[in-house]
Amino acid sequence: MTSARIACLKGLLGAACLAATATANATLPIQHWQTSTGARVLFVETHDLPMLDVAVDFPAGASRDTPEKAGAAALTLGLMRGGAAAFGEDEISQRLAGIGAEMSGRFDMDRAGYGLRTLSSARESSEALTLLAAVLQKPTFPQNVFDREQQRVLADLREAESRPEVIADRQFRRLLYGGHPYSRRGSGDIETVAALQRDDIVDFYRRHFTAGDAVVSIIGDLTRSEAAAVAEQLTAGLARRVQPLPPLPAVTQLESGHLSRIAHPATQAHILIGQPGIKRLDPDYFALFLGNYVLGGGGFASRLNEEIRQKRGYAYSAYSYFNPLALEGPFQIAVQTKKDTAQDALKVAQDTLASFVAEGPTPQELDAAKQNIVGGFPLRIDSNRKILEYLSIIGFYRLPLTYLDDFPAQIERVTLDQVKEAWARRIHPDRMVTVVVAGADTH
Amino acid sequence: MLTPSLPVRSALAVVLLICASAAVSAATVAQRTLANGMTIIVKEDHRSPVAVSMVWYRAGSMDEVSGTTGVAHMLEHMMFKGTAKMPAGEFSRAIARAGGRENAFTSRDYTAYYQQLHKAKLPLALELEADRMVNLTFAEEEFAKESKVVMEERRSRTDDDAHSQLYEQLMATIYIANPYRSPIIGWMNDLQNMQLADARGWYEKWYAPNNATLVVAGDVEPDEVFRLADKYFGEIPARVLPLRKIQTEPGQLGIKRITVKAQAELPYLVMAYHAPVLRDVENDREPYALFVLNGILDGSDASRLNRELVRKSRVANSASSSYDLINRGPALFFLDGVPAEGKTVANVEAALREQIRVLVEQGVSDDELRRVKAQVTASQVYARDSVYYQAMRIGMLQTVGLPIDSSDLQVKKLQEVTADEVREVARKYLVDGNLTVAVLDPQPLDGSKRPRLTPAGGGHDQR
Numbered sequence: 001m002t003s004a005r006i007a008c009l010k011g012l013l014g015a016a017c018l019a020a021t022a023t024a025n026a027t028l029p030i031q032h033w034q035t036s037t038g039a040r041v042l043f044v045e046t047h048d049l050p051m052l053d054v055a056v057d058f059p060a061g062a063s064r065d066t067p068e069k070a071g072a073a074a075l076t077l078g079l080m081r082g083g084a085a086a087f088g089e090d091e092i093s094q095r096l097a098g099i100g101a102e103m104s105g106r107f108d109m110d111r112a113g114y115g116l117r118t119l120s121s122a123r124e125s126s127e128a129l130t131l132l133a134a135v136l137q138k139p140t141f142p143q144n145v146f147d148r149e150q151q152r153v154l155a156d157l158r159e160a161e162s163r164p165e166v167i168a169d170r171q172f173r174r175l176l177y178g179g180h181p182y183s184r185r186g187s188g189d190i191e192t193v194a195a196l197q198r199d200d201i202v203d204f205y206r207r208h209f210t211a212g213d214a215v216v217s218i219i220g221d222l223t224r225s226e227a228a229a230v231a232e233q234l235t236a237g238l239a240r241r242v243q244p245l246p247p248l249p250a251v252t253q254l255e256s257g258h259l260s261r262i263a264h265p266a267t268q269a270h271i272l273i274g275q276p277g278i279k280r281l282d283p284d285y286f287a288l289f290l291g292n293y294v295l296g297g298g299g300f301a302s303r304l305n306e307e308i309r310q311k312r313g314y315a316y317s318a319y320s321y322f323n324p325l326a327l328e329g330p331f332q333i334a335v336q337t338k339k340d341t342a343q344d345a346l347k348v349a350q351d352t353l354a355s356f357v358a359e360g361p362t363p364q365e366l367d368a369a370k371q372n373i374v375g376g377f378p379l380r381i382d383s384n385r386k387i388l389e390y391l392s393i394i395g396f397y398r399l400p401l402t403y404l405d406d407f408p409a410q411i412e413r414v415t416l417d418q419v420k421e422a423w424a425r426r427i428h429p430d431r432m433v434t435v436v437v438a439g440a441d442t443h
Numbered sequence: 444m445l446t447p448s449l450p451v452r453s454a455l456a457v458v459l460l461i462c463a464s465a466a467v468s469a470a471t472v473a474q475r476t477l478a479n480g481m482t483i484i485v486k487e488d489h490r491s492p493v494a495v496s497m498v499w500y501r502a503g504s505m506d507e508v509s510g511t512t513g514v515a516h517m518l519e520h521m522m523f524k525g526t527a528k529m530p531a532g533e534f535s536r537a538i539a540r541a542g543g544r545e546n547a548f549t550s551r552d553y554t555a556y557y558q559q560l561h562k563a564k565l566p567l568a569l570e571l572e573a574d575r576m577v578n579l580t581f582a583e584e585e586f587a588k589e590s591k592v593v594m595e596e597r598r599s600r601t602d603d604d605a606h607s608q609l610y611e612q613l614m615a616t617i618y619i620a621n622p623y624r625s626p627i628i629g630w631m632n633d634l635q636n637m638q639l640a641d642a643r644g645w646y647e648k649w650y651a652p653n654n655a656t657l658v659v660a661g662d663v664e665p666d667e668v669f670r671l672a673d674k675y676f677g678e679i680p681a682r683v684l685p686l687r688k689i690q691t692e693p694g695q696l697g698i699k700r701i702t703v704k705a706q707a708e709l710p711y712l713v714m715a716y717h718a719p720v721l722r723d724v725e726n727d728r729e730p731y732a733l734f735v736l737n738g739i740l741d742g743s744d745a746s747r748l749n750r751e752l753v754r755k756s757r758v759a760n761s762a763s764s765s766y767d768l769i770n771r772g773p774a775l776f777f778l779d780g781v782p783a784e785g786k787t788v789a790n791v792e793a794a795l796r797e798q799i800r801v802l803v804e805q806g807v808s809d810d811e812l813r814r815v816k817a818q819v820t821a822s823q824v825y826a827r828d829s830v831y832y833q834a835m836r837i838g839m840l841q842t843v844g845l846p847i848d849s850s851d852l853q854v855k856k857l858q859e860v861t862a863d864e865v866r867e868v869a870r871k872y873l874v875d876g877n878l879t880v881a882v883l884d885p886q887p888l889d890g891s892k893r894p895r896l897t898p899a900g901g902g903h904d905q906r
Binding site: 046048049050051089090091092093094096097098099100101102117118119124148151152154155156158159161162164264265266267268298299300301306309310311312313314315316317336337338368371372373374375376377378379381382383384385 | 590750
């Protein structure tokens with residue numbers, strides 16, 4: 001990271017940064033600056049296709065919900081396109097369709113925002129950006145749209161809460177994170193969503209969709225100066241941040257294991273095993289990520305798949321993953337198998353995890369993991385859509401702009417001992433949350 | 444996509460843009476046929492140093508016969524279970540070590556296998572695909588395990604999913620004779636009784652170079668791909684393929700209705716109409732008009748079904764339509780909806796029928812037509828962002844038997860569709876004599892079985 005970029009990240013205003021941000025990345029020439037209102041911008045210029053992709057993200061994901069108003073974050077995002085500036089709901093949709101543009105919400109535990117894909121021709125891009133700018137900066141939250149969408153969300157929740165995978169996920173989050181915001185689902189709960197008022201939405205929007213917290217990612221057929229104008233257009237009318245958002249509370253690690261069994265009439269048992277995992281900016285990120293390829297992230301090449309599916313035929317899907325977030329997102333193993341084999345499959349998953357943590361990968365496994373991740377690196381950035389997502393992650397989590405350039409070398413550098421040590425220190429097979437939905441019928 | 448996947452064509456969830464058959468510009472597509480009859484197609488895209496290789500076999504679940512439904516998909520799974528040179532699992536390990544991603548998919552019309560990798564690793568993918576086209580070992584033990592895996596896949600995709608169950612029953616009701624009536628993954632009973640010999644028989648029947656197409660897209664040179672293809676696949680002898688009999692569905696004699704009881708909270712309704720499929724890119728008109736009709740009903744949030752049923756009258760929580768004009772077999776035009784709180788499936792059906800009536804009586808506006816056409820034009824550009832998707836579209840066109848260079852022509856034909864044509868196909872095809880209605884009668888978890896989310900003791904509780 002150059003000093004110019006550091007200066008920008010520390011909050012100099014746009015004009016000062018604009019002069020000093022030319023970059024020389026080998027893989028992807030990412031340009032970075034701030035808008036006049038302090039929004040961070042990441043831009044890749046590419047004229048191969050006559051189109052452009054934009055994403056604007058805010059720290060307004062599910063973790064920003066309060067327990068009493070869980071579901072407000074997701075509903076706010078959805079309602080922003082339900083009317084904005086002088087545009088009614090139907091007009092926004094019709095105008096987007098009329099130029100073949102696609103605008104869609106982006107939502108996870110940490111982030112919420114909108115993505116836009118449009119042709120780069122003047123008429124189309126201008127209209128599309130006008131609509132996106134209105135949705136981001138001037139949502140009107142009409143009462144009738146609020147009422148309707150609240151009812152729709154409630155209906156979806158009622159359906160979802162009968163589904164075994166949803167029940168399992170919900171219980172898993174609760175046991176993993178207790179009262180921490182990461183225990184919350186984006187959708188909220190029936191009781192909390194039913195209690196939401198339009199004012200809650202207006203309030204959530206006002207506090208979270210501010211210029212200083214916005215991250216604008218742009219890739220496509222436009223020049224740097226055009227991109228600068230786009231970023232201004234999308235953020236100049238955002239509210240200024242009155243006070244910084246409170247930091248999320250620290251995630252506490254589990255002190256003991258917990259097994260939860262929930263009865264369900266489905267034919268398959270849904271098994272989840274896990275614990276709080278890693279942060280985006282985690283010193284152990286690469287060691288844990290690489291190790292997980294061997295354990296359960298590498299598809300057919302992984303131990304969990306080998307043991308549960310290929311050797312025993314217990315399951316169609318068996319895998320593990322880390323979901324790195326601003327704080328420690330979940331580490332999770334997931335298996336689905338018919339009820340008769342649930343107990344055996346659970347044991348195999350637990351044993352596979354325990355022996356991996358105790359012994360680490362073999363040198364051959366580690367070598368194969370590196371070959372796949374390093375050799376397959378070009379596949380991670382082979383489309384504008386994929387690059388846009390990396391821009392968003394780099395911008396939102398303040399990763400180095402050289403993150404992608406450095407990625408293969410970071411993987412290569414990890415040693416077998418580092419993987420073993422990191423897994424032994426961070427992952428605790430004896431203190432896992434285990435949820436089995438449908439499992440109770442076998443006892 | 445970590446495991447062999449099965450694109451159950453949930454016709455109910457297909458969006459307009461994905462249907463844009465014309466999404467790939469044909470400008471730089473090169474094609475050859477090897478001496479053994481295998482077709483090789485190359486689409487250049489030099490934006491990134493990657494390549495996708497796909498081998499498509501013109502054999503899907505529609506080629507199956509009664510009693511062995513699911514065998515096309517079962518064989519797809521067995522294709523990862525080894526050859527003399529590459530024992531079970533080695534194919535996947537070799538691709539993984541090369542930095543590749545791989546998978547396969549089975550549909551009613553075809554089965555395809557693909558690898559995405561750095562362009563320098565393309566020869567490995569071709570060598571391994573050629574090997575398993577002829578040298579597959581069929582070990583009883585591997586088959587026994589893999590059939591269990593497939594049954595788990597069926598439980599997960601269908602048996603535990605009320606909408607999938609409904610769709611499966613619906614297809615079996617719509618078609619009496621056409622093999623589209625059977626699920627791609629197969630009936631559970633057929634899976635339980637499937638023999639290794641069934642899978643082997645399928646392989647010997649259909650897995651031949653003259654029934655296959657190799658599609659390579661990415662940062663590659665056509666001549667080099669042709670050379671490699673000839674090197675690896677050229678030696679494989681052609682085989683006489685079984686006669687494909689045309690299975691024409693007998694005419695429907697009246698409206699059909701079914702009810703499916705399955706575990707769910709909300710009711711759901713699907714209306715499926717027989718509709719023509721695209722066979723002649725140049726001279727057909729109706730499939731293009733039906734495609735545009737689908738866009739007018741459900742091309743965007745402001746399209747008629749969402750606007751009228753969800754936003755305005757609030758009879759439905761969701762409502763959509765779908766139509767897939769590219770199939771080896773016959774096509775269907777679907778309408779579906781979930782009733783809103785206090786409304787019934789009968790209300791939703793009445794509202795959908797009202798939309799058809801209004802459309803037939805009053806036609807469509809120029810603005811609506813323009814919006815659908817703008818979306819078609821834009822989606823053609825967007826599709827070029829994905830190398831994988833470009834290869835996918837070419838493989839589908841080829842396998843279904845449409846000219847692979849007809850993409851631009853299809854877009855042109857869609858642009859020519861008139862308001863009158865849209866109205867006319869609605870009038871002609873969305874009629875009761877073509878219709879099957881399926882209703883999901885939800886069976887909620889009863890009170891005693893309803894999951895309680897309080898932990899059942901032991902370990903730590905809510906922290």
